[in-house]
Each structure stands twice: as C-alpha cells, then as structure tokens.
Amino acid sequence: MWWVGSSVTDVYLGTRMVALCQPGRRTLSEAVPDFGQALVVAKRWLERKAPRTRVRVWLSGGLCRPFLVDPLPGVRNAQEAETVVAALAPQRTGLEGTCTVWLEGKHAGLQRVAAAVSSGTLEQILAAFRGAGRRVASIRPWWASALHSVLMNRDQTPSALGVLDCDSVTLLMGTGGEFEMAMSLAPIVDVDSARSALRRAMMGSKAQPASGAVVRLSIDAGVMGAGKGDIAFGHTIEGV
Amino acid sequence: MRPLRVEFAPKPSASSWLWVGIGVATLVVAAVQAWHLKDLQTQHRAVAEEANQLSSQLQARSVAPAVPDSQSNSIPAYAEDARAVARMAAFDIDSLLSEIEAVRISGVRVLSVELSAQERVVRVELELNEPSLSLRYLEAINVSEPHPRWQLVRSETTTGAALTSAMIQRRLEPTGR
Numbered sequence: 001m002w003w004v005g006s007s008v009t010d011v012y013l014g015t016r017m018v019a020l021c022q023p024g025r026r027t028l029s030e031a032v033p034d035f036g037q038a039l040v041v042a043k044r045w046l047e048r049k050a051p052r053t054r055v056r057v058w059l060s061g062g063l064c065r066p067f068l069v070d071p072l073p074g075v076r077n078a079q080e081a082e083t084v085v086a087a088l089a090p091q092r093t094g095l096e097g098t099c100t101v102w103l104e105g106k107h108a109g110l111q112r113v114a115a116a117v118s119s120g121t122l123e124q125i126l127a128a129f130r131g132a133g134r135r136v137a138s139i140r141p142w143w144a145s146a147l148h149s150v151l152m153n154r155d156q157t158p159s160a161l162g163v164l165d166c167d168s169v170t171l172l173m174g175t176g177g178e179f180e181m182a183m184s185l186a187p188i189v190d191v192d193s194a195r196s197a198l199r200r201a202m203m204g205s206k207a208q209p210a211s212g213a214v215v216r217l218s219i220d221a222g223v224m225g226a227g228k229g230d231i232a233f234g235h236t237i238e239g240v
Numbered sequence: 241m242r243p244l245r246v247e248f249a250p251k252p253s254a255s256s257w258l259w260v261g262i263g264v265a266t267l268v269v270a271a272v273q274a275w276h277l278k279d280l281q282t283q284h285r286a287v288a289e290e291a292n293q294l295s296s297q298l299q300a301r302s303v304a305p306a307v308p309d310s311q312s313n314s315i316p317a318y319a320e321d322a323r324a325v326a327r328m329a330a331f332d333i334d335s336l337l338s339e340i341e342a343v344r345i346s347g348v349r350v351l352s353v354e355l356s357a358q359e360r361v362v363r364v365e366l367e368l369n370e371p372s373l374s375l376r377y378l379e380a381i382n383v384s385e386p387h388p389r390w391q392l393v394r395s396e397t398t399t400g401a402a403l404t405s406a407m408i409q410r411r412l413e414p415t416g417r
Contacts, residue, residue, distance in 0.1 A: 057249075064248075074372030084371055087395030087406070102246045115246045122248055139248040148243045161241070174241045 007053045008137060009046070010232040012217075013038050013125070014060030016189065017166035019219050019233060020045055022053070029219040035063060035121065039128050046132040054137040055129050058232050061168035061184035063121055064141035065093040068111045068182050069103065078103070089116035093184070113182050115141060142232070143170035143184070146215040149231035160205070160212035162198035162240070169194040169214075171201050180205060191216055191238070198240050212240035328357045331412045340364060343380045348373050351405075355412070363393070363409040371397055374406040381408070 009027075012019040018038035019029040028045050032038045046055070067089070075081045082103050089099035099116040106112070122139065129136050143163035151157055163170040168186035172179065185197055191214065198212050218234045333355070340350060347369035354363045368374055374395050382388040395406040 059248075064246075066244075072372060073370065075375070080372075080375055083392060084375065084395060087374075087392060088371070088397065091396055100248060102248060104244065113244055115244070117248055126250070136249050140246050144244045144246045147241065151241065151243055157241070159241070172241055177242045179241060 007051070008056050009051075009053045009134075010056050010058060011042050011046075011129075012058045012060070012142060012166075012233055013042065013063065014166035015062045015187075017060075017219075018042050021233060022051075036124075039124060043128045043132050046129065046134055052133065055134045056137050056232070057125055057129070057139040058142040058145065059117065059139065060165045061141065061143050061163065061170040062166075062186040064115055064117045064143075065095060065168075065184035065186075066113055066115045066141070066143070066170065066172070066182035067092040068179060069114045070111060078105075085114050086116075089114070092116075094186075111179060113179055115144070141170075142217065143172070145231045146235065147172055149235075150213065150215060150237065156211065158211045158213040158239075160198055160202045160240070162194045162212070162214040163217075164188070164191055164194040164214055165217040169197050171198060173201055173205060195240055202240075214238050214240055325357070328355070328412075336362060339381065343377060345373060345377055345380060348377050357412070360412045361409050362412060363407055366406045366408065368404040368406055369402070371395055371404045371406075374404070374408070377406075378408060 007023060010021050013035065015035045015038070016031060016033075017029065018032055018041045020027045020042060027049070028041075030041055032041060069085055069088075072081055072084055075084060082101055085103050086099055086101045089095065089101050090097070093099070093116045095116055095118050098119045100119045100122050101114050101116045103114045104112040117139075125139060126136060142165050146163045147161060150161060159175045160173040161171070163172070167189060168184045169188045170184045171181055173181040181201055188194055188197065194214050194216070198214060202212055214237070216236045216238065218236050337353070340353065349367045351365040351367050354365075356363070366374065366377060368377075374392055378388070378390055378392055381390050389410045390408050391410065393407045393409050395404060397404045
C-alpha cells in the first residue's frame with residue numbers, strides 16, 4: 001500500500017546529468033548541457049509523472065564542493081564560523097558568487113570539513129521543487145553518501161577515496177578519523193582521469209595512504225533508490 | 241576519514257503538529273467570521289445601492305477632465321538620475337564617514353569607501369591582519385545599532401599572504417532632511 005508522503009523520490013542533479021529514482025526502480029536519467037537544464041527536466045518530470053512524494057536531492061561534486069578549514073582563532077560560535085567560512089568558500093572551491101556552506105561540528109582534530117554550494121543554485125532548487133508542489137526532505141552531495149557507504153560497508157576502509165560522478169571527481173583522503181584532503185576537481189568525467197588524480201594525491205600525501213578506491217556513479221549499475229543510510233543511485237567501487 | 245552528515249535543506253521552523261493546530265484554529269475563526277459576513281453582506285448591498293444612486297446623481301452634475309494615462313506610463317531617463325541624486329542628497333554622508341572613522345581596531349585598515357546611489361548601498365574595503373578581525377570590526381561598527389546594518393559581503397585570504405581583505409556594506413537610508 002502506498003501512502004502519500006511515506007515514500008521519497010531521489011533526484012540527482014549535476015551540470016551534465018539529471019537522474020530520478022524511486023525505491024526499487026530508476027525512472028529517469030538524461031544527459032544535459034548545464035545545471036539549469038537539469039533542473040528543468042527534473043521539475044517537468046516531477047510535475048507530470050511522479051507520485052506526490054517528498055524529494056531528496058543529491059548534488060554532483062561540480063555543484064557541491066568540500067574543503068578543509070583550519071581552526072579559526074577568535075571566532076566565538078558556530079554562526080560566526082559559518083560567516084567566515086562562507087566568505088572563504090568561493091576562493092577555496094572555485095564556485096562563483098555567494099556560497100552557502102555546511103560546516104562540520106567541532107571535534108578533536110585540527111581541521112574541519114566544510115562543503116559549499118552556490119546560494120543561487122540552492123535557491124533555484126528549492127523554488128523549482130516547491131513550485132512542483134514537493135517538499136524537499138534533504139539536499140546533500142552525492143559524494144558524502146558514497147563516503148558514508150564505503151565507510152560503513154567495506155571490511156577495510158580505504159585511506160584515499162575518489163568519488164567520480166557526472167561532472168567531477170571528489171578526493172577525500174585521511175587516516176583514522178582525520179581528513180588530510182577534501183576537494184572536488186571539475187570538470188572530470190572519465191574514470192582514468194579520476195584514478196590519476198587520486199594516485200597523484202596519494203603520492204603527494206604526507207601520510208602515504210596504503211589503499212585507495214574510486215566510487216563511480218553508474219546509473220545502470222542496478223542499485224536504485226536509497227533506503228536509510230544506503231547510497232542513492234547505481235555505483236561501482238574499484239580499487240586503485 | 242569519518243562520515244559527513246552534510247545537509248543544505250532548510251530546517252523546519254516549527255513541528256507539523258503546531259501547524260495543524262494553527263490550521264484548525266484558523267478554520268474555526270474563519271467559520272465564525274463567515275457567519276458574521278452574511279449579515280454584513282446584506283447591509284453592504286443596501287449601502288452599495290444607495291451609493292450607486294448618489295454616484296449617478298453626481299456624475300450627471302459634473303464632468304471631471306480626464307488625465308491622459310500616457311503621461312504617467314512613460315518615465316523619462318533623466319528622472320532616474322534625478323532620483324539617484326535626490327537619494328544621495330537625502331543621505332547624511334558626514335555621519336556615515338564619522339561612523340567609519342570612529343571604529344579603530346588594531347590590525348584593520350580601511351582601503352576604500354564606495355557609495356552607490358543606484359544600488360543604494362555603501363561599501364567599505366578593509367585590509368586585515370587576520371580573518372577573524374572582520375567580525376570584530378563588524379561588531380564595533382554595529383555597536384550602536386539596534387539591528388546590525390553593516391554586513392560582511394566578502395573575505396579573501398591569499399595562500400601564503402599574511403593579510404586578508406574583506407568588504408562590508410550597508411544600505412543607504414535617507415535621514416529625512
């Protein structure tokens with residue numbers, strides 16, 4: 001039995017591809033020339049064909065980029081820290097215009113991970129999906145979902161991870177609970193370039209990571225729809 | 241590495257049940273108002289009929305000259321410039337400069353002040369010894385304001401450089417002169 005609002009539609013948005021899936025089945029994947037067109041395609045499909053579910057949005061590494069933040073001396077609270085990090089984001093990520101940032105909470109390590117999205121991009125997403133009559137349950141980067149899945153499911157956690165999606169490779173590196181690198185390189189669309197970028201990062205690392213893996217978005221790989229904690233959309237994992 | 245719970249969706253400001261409660265209360269109030277509305281509508285019809293009669297009588301007695309609409313629809317280009325000048329004139333620039341001069345924080349230098357009448361904003365470019373000084377400066381310049389009017393627009397640190405540049409801005413508001 002299907003209940004209104006009990007299910008979700010996962011929407012992947014990038015600068016080269018848009019994809020939608022519902023639990024158990026892929027409903028759409030389409031190559032697009034830019035993000036604006038991706039949003040138009042997703043909105044049109046939601047308006048015309050999808051049941052009235054909530055929407056979980058997954059962003060490509062080209063749209064949502066991570067970076068590391070050193071300790072911020074003199075900053076007194078989370079709001080101040082976010083203001084400073086938002087001002088630094090365009091320079092650190094290469095994103096243009098005003099950025100909205102997510103900043104990791106305080107922890108024992110020296111560096112924190114931040115992720116940035118162009119504020120205009122976020123506004124466009126919210127306006128489009130609300131305009132289609134949908135509630136936006138979450139907006140997250142796909143690379144964070146891939147990282148979570150790898151950390152939860154692999155017997156031996158790699159110390160260097162490249163997450164290749166439609167328009168970029170996101171490099172995440174570190175040992176134990178720490179991050180030594182967090183960045184997105186765009187545009188990168190083929191797995192060889194992603195592997196090369198990850199190998200170069202591993203060679204340049206102080207910690208000399210022993211193992212690396214590339215998680216690759218692969219819409220046709222068969223895993224569709226995300227349960228709680230699963231990775232949304234099809235993907236493959238390859239060692240480096 | 242560790243899992244990252246990145247989230248950009250806006251957080252809901254109130255629980256769903258609160259909204260349901262507000263909705264039910266609104267419906268009850270609306271039902272009561274609708275009951276009163278019926279009576280008011282009857283009274284309104286009577287008054288409207290009377291007003292129509294009076295209006296017809298008035299029109300018959302006097303014919304007002306028509307104002308051509310075309311004049312109000314086209315705004316000449318110089319009018320925009322004149323408005324911008326008027327906006328600048330209405331703004332107390334001396335007080336603004338005093339406000340900036342009054343804030344002295346070690347390690348912060350004012351590089352430039354830009355007034356834009358078109359955008360109705362003033363922007364101040366700062367050079368800082370460390371990034372967090374931008375917040376100290378903002379706090380100091382907003383200290384006498386009930387609501388902070390100055391906002392941080394940009395902060396940039398060049399890799400390897402000791403200095404940070406930042407830009408703050410506030411909207412121009414007329415003084416009522």
